[in-house]
Amino acid sequence: MQKNVIVMGRLSPTQRAELEQHFQVAELTKPLDLTQPDVHSMLSNAHGLIGSGMQVTTTLLDAAPALEVIATISVGYDNIPVDELTKRGIMLCNTPDVLTETTADTGFALIMATARRVVELAEWIKEGHWQTSIGPDLFGSDVHGKTLGMVGFGRIGQAVARRGALGFGMRILYSNASPKPALEQELGAQRCELHELLADADFVCVTVPLTAETEHLIGVTELAHMKPSAILVNIARGKVIDEKALIEALEQGVIKAAGLDVFAQEPLSSESPLPRMANVVALPHIGSATHETRDAMAQRAVDNTRLALQGKRPISLVNEEVWR
């Protein structure tokens, strides 16, 4: 009997065909809403589930008793209750590594765009304001030679830091759960406490995963530690920063600017002032959104699912305990 796989993300025709060689594949183009009888019946005999941004709940897991693997097309899995999956013997697979460099590029794009006011000034020129040469009121800040503080120093954090240190001659500070001696050696990076990093860095770039510990890691107190000239960049998850406190800090000049790829609520509510603020560059969660990288992420999810359902160890397994 062939196993059943539900696909919620975008796969290329080749990736879909690859899955169909081994499994019955059904595409779900609407949300995982259990009140919909067809969704309920699809889940009731699903062995694999592939998708991104899926809100996985215990009720959903109850409705999917045959489930063996969830393959999220993302590296972050804050939307999935890992312990609950582990308890039920369901493997959780993600897509680390293949998106690291692209997401670091996005981080650096935000550093450059905020410091040099790229979006604000491109809009200004479109609106026909360029009548004489610009004055100091439109000048930006240098990026090269400044201090870059990485909050989180894993795969993506290190890739951003490498760009800063090797490409822009930046001094690197980092705060992270564990020390990274190899990177200290390679980039001259210095580990410090979060409050020290915030007080010293010209650019603070957030790359920690969203967990119970990191939710609102940056709030009123932390923002107050930052220099008024400092710029905050978030390419991790919106809820790592207290968004209300950030808006106030940006309005009151507690910090200079922010570059944000992620928000507490996505898509961003039309009521949020953030995209309209001159000192904010807001992006619609595009960290890994290039053709090449999204394709590589989907391929990794396909590979993870195929291996897991064939009884082989998936490439990127989050809950190792299930395999053991």
Ligand code: NAP
């Ligand atoms: P990673 O390699 O696991 O790095 C995360 C780092 O955060 C690790 O070094 C970890 O420390 C550290 N950390 C975890 N909890 C911490 C805490 N409470 N305090 C201090 N440090 C802590 O993950 P990654 O691949 O770099 O991805 C990081 C996050 O970026 C993902 O979880 C995801 O949410 C986000 N992301 C966003 C996008 C986007 O589109 N904007 C794209 C990809 C990823 P240890 O090294 O000691 O474990």
